[in-house]
Amino acid sequence: MKTIRLTFESFRFAWQALRANLLRTVLSLLGVTVGIFAIIAVFAVVDSLEANVRQSMSFVGDKVIYVQKWPWAFGGDYPWWKYFNRxxxxxxxxxxxxxxxxxxxxxxxxxxxxxxxxxxxxxxxxxxxxxxxxxxxxxxxxxxxxxxxxxxxxxxxxxxxxxxxxxxxxxxxxxxxxxxxxxxxxxxxxxxxxxxxxxxxxxxxxxxxxxxxxxxxxxxxxxxxxxxxxxxxxxxxxxxxxxxxxxxxxxxxxxxxxxxxxxxxxxxxxxxxxxxFALNRPEMLANAISQLFSIIGVAGAVIGSFAILVGGFGIANIMFVSVKERTNIIGIQKSLGAKNYFVLFQFLFEAIFLCLLGGGAGILLVYLITLIPQDAMPIFLSAGNIALGLTVSVVIGVLAGIIPAVLASNLDPVIAIRSK
Incomplete structure (x- = not known):
């Protein structure tokens, strides 16, 4: 019960800190918002593009083997002269x-x-x-x-x-x-x-x-x-x-x-x-499509990861500033009996909050894009991409906030109180 109460108090302190510095909070989460928007937007477009391409190729059927004169081929040299007289x-x-x-x-x-x-x-x-x-x-x-x-x-x-x-x-x-x-x-x-x-x-x-x-x-x-x-x-x-x-x-x-x-x-x-004769199967086409879009997805993820990396550094920088500003308060809390994990959770939760808010805003922007009418290629946002965006936000929050949180939790209360 005590652990739950202290955890709740850590959440409350983190939320109050974010509200007290609203402008800084908004500017901090912009980097994460752009990063999550870039990654999820790329994945959403790639998924939508693949789904539409597969739908366009649905005329070949599923679980079907076609007996034909010409074998299907995707890329490379095609020895048509071998099949011409079939x-x-x-x-x-x-x-x-x-x-x-x-x-x-x-x-x-x-x-x-x-x-x-x-x-x-x-x-x-x-x-x-x-x-x-x-x-x-x-x-x-x-x-x-x-x-x-x-x-x-x-x-x-x-x-x-x-x-x-x-x-x-x-x-x-x-x-x-x-x-x-x-x-x-x-x-x-x-x-x-x-x-x-x-x-x-x-x-x-x-x-x-x-x-x-x-x-x-x-x-x-x-x-x-x-x-x-x-x-x-x-x-x-x-x-x-x-x-x-x-x-x-x-x-x-x-x-x-x-x-x-x-x-x-x-x-x-x-x-x-x-x-x-040739035995052609739709799986041949499906495998070619999957390989193509897996490459596109990896390339998009790499590009988006640079944006989220910048956002993570921004969150880490703000957390170091936050620890510096609240050193005196940390000393008072620890002198009144606050444990190290209580102080650590405050700053860790604050970093996670920032990243979740930024990630949620990025996902919302992607969702708004999906509402734009598209005849040729409607874009959709899957539950998997939403979960991926929130998971990445939490991971970035933990990575960006763990070092400042550990430094804050290990402060000597006497030195921390005298810092102001």
């Missing part, structure tokens, strides 16, 4: 792969192909530069299809090559601005399609990546009536096979080895022959 995935290979893969390691297998630069017309309205994408029934398992209005394709519509479509928000709004586009028709490449579903609006992305807002999904069988699927290196739309993994297969290692074995069997490759 065949593209075909409908027959998709069916064989769908039959050969076990249900234990995959949730769905889909074949899809896309062609951009299409024009859709409905009456006097039209939209241009639209991505027309032909998909098989399990495409919704491989990739997210957020249907807001209407429905997805049925298996019967897929098999019968019906001219039906699930369109993005911008397409529906531009073709039918005065009402719902559901159940309405549009024409493209001489074919008439019926709109059975409208996807949710994604809005503007930070990167210029494919968006559902300007995407038009149709059954693959209807797509092939307009475009021929590429065979070998001939013209046409290049198809991709996507396989959705399961949560019980960490890293999708079992699925990857199973797909590799099945594709080698389908293409009749001999044991010594290299794969003539």
């Amino acid at each position: 065949p593209n995935p075909s409908v027959q290979e998709f069916r064989e792969l769908q039959r050969m893969l076990s249900t234990e390691n995959q949730r769905g297998v889909a074949l899809f192909a896309a062609r951009g630069g299409n024009t859709l017309k409905a009456g006097n309205n039209s939209v241009e530069s639209i991505a027309l994408q032909g998909v098989t029934f399990d495409y919704r398992l491989v990739s997210d299809v957020p249907v807001q209005e209407g429905r997805y394709f049925t298996a019967q519509e897929m098999d019968a090559a019906r001219n039906v479509a699930v369109v993005g928000y911008d397409i529906a709004h531009n073709l039918y601005p005065n009402g719902s586009a559901l159940g309405k028709e549009f024409r493209t490449h001489g074919q008439k399609f019926n709109i059975i579903g409208v996807m949710q609006k994604e809005g503007k992305k930070l990167l210029d990546t494919p968006s559902n807002d300007t995407n038009c999904l149709v059954p693959l069988s209807a797509f092939t009536k307009i475009f021929a699927l590429s065979i070998g290196n001939s013209g046409g739309a290049q198809a991709t096979i996507g396989v959705k993994g399961v949560d019980t297969d960490p890293g999708m290692l079992n699925l990857e080895s199973e797909i590799q074995g099945a594709m080698r069997t389908i293409r009749g490759l001999k044991p010594r022959e290299e794969d003539n």
Whole structure:
């Protein structure tokens, strides 16, 4: 009980000292405010930038392995000549792969192909530069299809090559601005399609990546009536096979080895022959993004640490001045029976208070920045960054105040009283 009371008294003395020198207190915490603002602002911007980049790349899906002709690569030399003569995935290979893969390691297998630069017309309205994408029934398992209005394709519509479509928000709004586009028709490449579903609006992305807002999904069988699927290196739309993994297969290692074995069997490759297909995974892209932003985060932290270092020196200097000014009071307190830790806690708490106030002000400034409307890249302040800012403030307070506090606690009461 006595320890709690003395600790509370230390807090009270520290608070009174800060209030008594309000101007000095404000000037002292400015350095910490700038330092914490710099560090947390950098981390908030980096986190927001990474989240927006990942959202922009969300079209590649999660826990998906793509069977394609070209392997993904990020930086460095790309030996394209090694892959140029590879065949593209075909409908027959998709069916064989769908039959050969076990249900234990995959949730769905889909074949899809896309062609951009299409024009859709409905009456006097039209939209241009639209991505027309032909998909098989399990495409919704491989990739997210957020249907807001209407429905997805049925298996019967897929098999019968019906001219039906699930369109993005911008397409529906531009073709039918005065009402719902559901159940309405549009024409493209001489074919008439019926709109059975409208996807949710994604809005503007930070990167210029494919968006559902300007995407038009149709059954693959209807797509092939307009475009021929590429065979070998001939013209046409290049198809991709996507396989959705399961949560019980960490890293999708079992699925990857199973797909590799099945594709080698389908293409009749001999044991010594290299794969003539690529197995691409979104993790490759995610790892590249993580490495990039980890470097940016470290660089930002180093820059911000210089600002917080200056603030820490400012707090330490003020604490030395405070000890000098209150030497006589310290002597009186110790002569009345105050223990060394009581005096130490006074100055240590005062330094921590200063840093917490400065850190809180810096975090508040970052929060105010997040309130500024941003369409392309909204900035957010996470709970982790707030906790980091407050933790750094406390650490700086302890480091800046420990030496002055120890010097104050070790003062001889007689000499301290006679100092004035």
